[in-house]
Amino acid sequence: MKTKKLFLAPALVVFMILTACGGNQKKDNREVSESSTMDALEVMEPITIVLEGHDNMTYSGDTQVSVNAGQEITLTLKNVGELPKETMGHNVVILTSGTDLAAFGVAAINAKQNDYIPADLSSSIIAHTKLLGPGENDTITFQLDTPGVYDFICSFPGHWALMKGTITVK
Numbered sequence: 001m002k003t004k005k006l007f008l009a010p011a012l013v014v015f016m017i018l019t020a021c022g023g024n025q026k027k028d029n030r031e032v033s034e035s036s037t038m039d040a041l042e043v044m045e046p047i048t049i050v051l052e053g054h055d056n057m058t059y060s061g062d063t064q065v066s067v068n069a070g071q072e073i074t075l076t077l078k079n080v081g082e083l084p085k086e087t088m089g090h091n092v093v094i095l096t097s098g099t100d101l102a103a104f105g106v107a108a109i110n111a112k113q114n115d116y117i118p119a120d121l122s123s124s125i126i127a128h129t130k131l132l133g134p135g136e137n138d139t140i141t142f143q144l145d146t147p148g149v150y151d152f153i154c155s156f157p158g159h160w161a162l163m164k165g166t167i168t169v170k
């Protein structure tokens, strides 16, 4: 009997420890999920997109970007060309998901007085930089709240066919 008693006592202690650990486990899980939320907030730090516009009608830099929904996006365009703004100006126009690029590009041609930003298609425009001449740069800040693929283009006449990229929102 003495042996049995000694055996049972540690077993009871182990049971109590397991029960206590079970309680702590629940608390730990909650703490883990709270810290995961904090990690997610850290991931949501602003993202920076830098593009350069060239005299050969191209962008270089971050033309294919992935961001998180709601993440603050800071986009800088630098016109690194030398040709005059009147013949080789560049901008960046962020368009709503699914915008018909060709239709937008054609409409932009008729918006010269507004730096090729067609006012009648403003509902398709999320954000845009200024139209830049050689050596100029502009920075804009915006966010995309809905997952999807967003095209951006240079709306200077004819440039959209070559000067374009995408922001994919996860």
Ligand SMILES: [Cu+2]
Residues within 6 Å of the ligand: 053, 057, 088, 089, 090, 091, 154, 155, 156, 159, 163
């Ligand atoms: Cu351009």
